[in-house]
Amino acid sequence: FTQKTKDIFIDIVGKPDLDGEEERAMISASEGKTVQLSCTVAADPLPPSIEWTWTNKYGMETKLETTDVQSVLTTSNQGMTSSITLRNVAVKDGGIYTCKASNMFGSVKRN
Numbered sequence: 001f002t003q004k005t006k007d008i009f010i011d012i013v014g015k016p017d018l019d020g021e022e023e024r025a026m027i028s029a030s031e032g033k034t035v036q037l038s039c040t041v042a043a044d045p046l047p048p049s050i051e052w053t054w055t056n057k058y059g060m061e062t063k064l065e066t067t068d069v070q071s072v073l074t075t076s077n078q079g080m081t082s083s084i085t086l087r088n089v090a091v092k093d094g095g096i097y098t099c100k101a102s103n104m105f106g107s108v109k110r111n
Helices: none
Strands: 014-018 035-044 050-055 061-063 070-075 079-086 096-103 106-110
Touching (some): 014 106, 035 050, 050 079, 079 096
Antiparallel strands (some): 014 035, 035 079, 050 096
């Protein structure tokens, strides 16, 4: 009998995965300095965006918009990196900054 072969592409899909080992990273900066925070996500399908939130020392959470911080989003084959830049930081800027990525299979976030 005749042998036939066929190449098959298998696309593994799933919820986003954040690069890095730890769930939390601590950054210290002097007043007046510039701080850049980055979040790299691997996913298929890629999330439409990466959301950033800030929780101040009183526990109030605010969704960060591009009007609040300088934001840069870069994408590659099955990954994306979102970076936010905080200029001229002050004590009032302290708190927890969280990035969150979601697609149809779930979401993941990191502080």
